[in-house]
Amino acid sequence: MPPGFTAKVGRLETFTLPERVSGSVSDKAIADAMIGAWRRDGILQIGMTKSQQRVYQAASATSRRFFAQPHARKEACVDGSSYSGYIASGEEITDGVADYSEIFTVTKDLPHTDKRVAQGWPCHGPCPWLDQEMKAVMNKYMEDLAVSGEKLLQLIEMGLDIPTGSLTKYTADGWHHMRVLRFPQNNRTNGKGKKGRGIGSHTDYGLLVIAAQDSVGGLFVRPPRDTERFSNWEKSSAGLRENEAGWVYVPPVTGTFTVFPGDMMQYMTNNFLQSTPHKVGLNVRERFAFAYFHEPNFRSVIRPLPGYNAGQSPLEGIHYGTHFTNMFLRNYPDRITTARLQEEGRYRLLESKELRDDDEPL
Ligand SMILES: O=C(O)CCC(=O)C(=O)O
Numbered sequence: 001m002p003p004g005f006t007a008k009v010g011r012l013e014t015f016t017l018p019e020r021v022s023g024s025v026s027d028k029a030i031a032d033a034m035i036g037a038w039r040r041d042g043i044l045q046i047g048m049t050k051s052q053q054r055v056y057q058a059a060s061a062t063s064r065r066f067f068a069q070p071h072a073r074k075e076a077c078v079d080g081s082s083y084s085g086y087i088a089s090g091e092e093i094t095d096g097v098a099d100y101s102e103i104f105t106v107t108k109d110l111p112h113t114d115k116r117v118a119q120g121w122p123c124h125g126p127c128p129w130l131d132q133e134m135k136a137v138m139n140k141y142m143e144d145l146a147v148s149g150e151k152l153l154q155l156i157e158m159g160l161d162i163p164t165g166s167l168t169k170y171t172a173d174g175w176h177h178m179r180v181l182r183f184p185q186n187n188r189t190n191g192k193g194k195k196g197r198g199i200g201s202h203t204d205y206g207l208l209v210i211a212a213q214d215s216v217g218g219l220f221v222r223p224p225r226d227t228e229r230f231s232n233w234e235k236s237s238a239g240l241r242e243n244e245a246g247w248v249y250v251p252p253v254t255g256t257f258t259v260f261p262g263d264m265m266q267y268m269t270n271n272f273l274q275s276t277p278h279k280v281g282l283n284v285r286e287r288f289a290f291a292y293f294h295e296p297n298f299r300s301v302i303r304p305l306p307g308y309n310a311g312q313s314p315l316e317g318i319h320y321g322t323h324f325t326n327m328f329l330r331n332y333p334d335r336i337t338t339a340r341l342q343e344e345g346r347y348r349l350l351e352s353k354e355l356r357d358d359d360e361p362l
């Protein structure tokens with residue numbers, strides 16, 4: 001565990017995803033157990049298949065190669081129309097404090113000729129890869145996790161006893177994205193953040209987070225409690241309870257991903273599955289991690305799920321693209337992408353019909 005933290009050491013339940021979710025009795029048993037684990041622990045593990053281990057290893061090697069580049073080379077990986085690319089240590093803000101994480105963010109890689117980019121849709125644009133090898137390896141990793149993400153959603157539909165497609169109807173051309181992360185050793189920081197803090201406590205934005213970490217350790221989660229409610233889409237949950245008791249350390253386990261729900265899952269299920277608060281501490285060695293986010297389509301308007309509609313706020317649903325954009329504006333106030341979005345007055349496009357898929361729920 002990172003020095004300076006006191007937390008219970010988690011013992012996470014581990015699941016094996018079926019090759020295909022068919023609706024079988026065994027799928028239903030897995031689905032129910034997963035829901036139970038998230039409601040109890042806020043997080044669970046899934047075992048990597050042999051081929052996933054290879055894809056993960058390749059992504060890890062590429063991540064290390066990227067972060068080992070000279071600063072100028074990394075810094076050049078920025079794009080003015082998307083939030084893809086490099087974020088230096090001390091550049092990201094969580095609850096007003098700089099994070100020490102060094103990040104490469106991957107959002108949907110769209111050329112300037114793409115209609116959505118040409119029309120100035122917020123957050124849409126190319127991914128400024130270091131090189132073609134990085135592009136190929138990271139895309140492969142994300143495509144692989146997208147398959148696991150869909151299986152997980154199908155299992156959640158079974159576990160929640162809701163009609164097939166209630167969740168997966170949102171993820172056609174989903175706004176899946178990823179953060180490739182490096183955390184400096186605790187005594188080798190640039191002094192811009194807070195001692196020992198890697199990333200402040202926060203929740204993530206969409207349906208599911210599928211995370212992976214090396215053997216160093218640094219992640220903590222906050223299991224759901226009825227007495228604590230975070231609704232990040234209404235009021236920022238960043239920084240909340242960061243220094244209070246009640247955090248659980250997530251020990252690295254080779255060959256597993258950890259999975260937890262995001263903000264949209266919490267809203268749709270009316271808090272039955274809560275978006276899990278988590279934070280990262282700096283350790284005595286540098287640490288590498290990935291956070292993949294399995295998300296709705298950018299244009300989706302998210303509604304409560306059948307049987308989980310208790311009139312939760314907001315009644316009109318949540319436009320995922322607006323929630324995503326708000327979160328990135330908040331975390332990267334000084335980034336060129338934020339400045340351009342605001343200067344060019346493109347935020348208001350989020351209100352336009354073209355950016356909203358407002359189907360009624362199933
Ligand atoms: O470093 C980790 O394990 C998690 C990182 C994280 O929470 C994030 O990138 O949103």
Ligand SMILES: [Fe+2]
Pocket residue numbers: 202203204278291
């Ligand atoms: Fe996170």
